[in-house]
Amino acid sequence: MHEISIMESTLELASTQARNAGAARVCVITLRIGTLSGVVPEALKFAFQALAPGTLAETGELRIESVPARFWCAACQAEFQSENLLAACPKCQTASRELRGGRELELASLEVE
Ligand SMILES: [Zn+2]
Structure with a gap:
């Protein structure tokens, strides 16, 4: 599952940044996900619940910001x-x-x- 590996690297990055900041835990992780990214937010939340225990984000929260797809119209500029x-x-x-x-x-x- 794609979302599992995304969450693995997200948690790794979050833990590294928390350690570098001298923090004991990760409270909130906010991910920005485009609606055309192919990533399913529900699957990401599930992956977070499965993978967070044992990491600095164990008691933390995952927030997902959905980014709508934007297109450029050359005719209308x-x-x-x-x-x-x-x-x-x-x-x-x-x-x-x-x-x-x-x-x-x-x-x-x-x-x-
Ligand atoms: Zn147009």
């Missing part, structure tokens, strides 16, 4: 949002192939203490 990979501009109906966001998969922030 504007961005628009869509959940569909084959998106058309809502103003002029031109199909856009230029994805500007929505594939994010990153650690947005970390709270340690």
Whole structure:
């Protein structure tokens, strides 16, 4: 399962950063996940529950920020949002192939203490 390995490296990164900061535990891990990243937030939460025990994030919380997909319309010179990979501009109906966001998969922030 893809989400398990994502969570493994996230927890590793969080623990390293907490140790470097001299913290005893990780309170909140916030991940930014694009709606087109292919990652299932529920599966990530499940992976967190399965993997967090025994790490510095054992008593911590996982938060997931969902990032909508953004496309660029060259005709309107504007961005628009869509959940569909084959998106058309809502103003002029031109199909856009230029994805500007929505594939994010990153650690947005970390709270340690
Ligand atoms: Zn347009």
